[in-house]
Amino acid sequence: MSVVDSTILQLVLDLLCTLLKRTDREKHPAEFEKIIGVFPQLLNFVKKSEDMFLLLHGTTAIKNFIFVGHVEILKIMEADQIIKVAKKLLSP
Numbered sequence: 001m002s003v004v005d006s007t008i009l010q011l012v013l014d015l016l017c018t019l020l021k022r023t024d025r026e027k028h029p030a031e032f033e034k035i036i037g038v039f040p041q042l043l044n045f046v047k048k049s050e051d052m053f054l055l056l057h058g059t060t061a062i063k064n065f066i067f068v069g070h071v072e073i074l075k076i077m078e079a080d081q082i083i084k085v086a087k088k089l090l091s092p
Contacts, residue, residue, distance in 0.1 A: 007050050010081050013057040016042075017064045025069075036072040043077075059089055088091050 016038065025032040042065065055083035064086070065073060073082075 006054055009054055009087070010057045013042075013054075013061045017061050020064055020068055033072065035063070036069045037072050038078065039069070040077055040081075043081060047085050047088060055089065 016035070020035050023032045023035055039062075042058065042061055046055060046062060049055055049058065062082075066082070
C-alpha cells in the first residue's frame with residue numbers, strides 16, 4: 001500500500017466517523033443501519049493492517065462505532081470477533 005492510499009484511507013475513516021456521529025438513528029434509521037453495516041469490514045481492515053497511522057485511525061473508528069451503535073453491532077456480529085481485534089491492537 002502506498003503512502004497516498006494510506007492517507008486516503010485515514011481520511012475515509014475520519015469521514016465515516018463523522019457520518020456515524022451525525023446520523024440520527026431516530027430520524028434516519030435506514031441510513032444509520034447502512035453505516036453500521038460497514039463495521040465488519042472495518043474490523044477486518046484493522047485486523048489485517050500493519051500501518052501504524054491506519055491502525056490509529058481504525059482504532060478511533062472502532063471506538064466510535066461501538067460507542068454510538070453497540071446495540072446494532074451486536075445484532076450483525078459476535079463480540080468474540082471484536083475482542084480478537086482488540087487483542088491485536090493491545091498486543092505489544
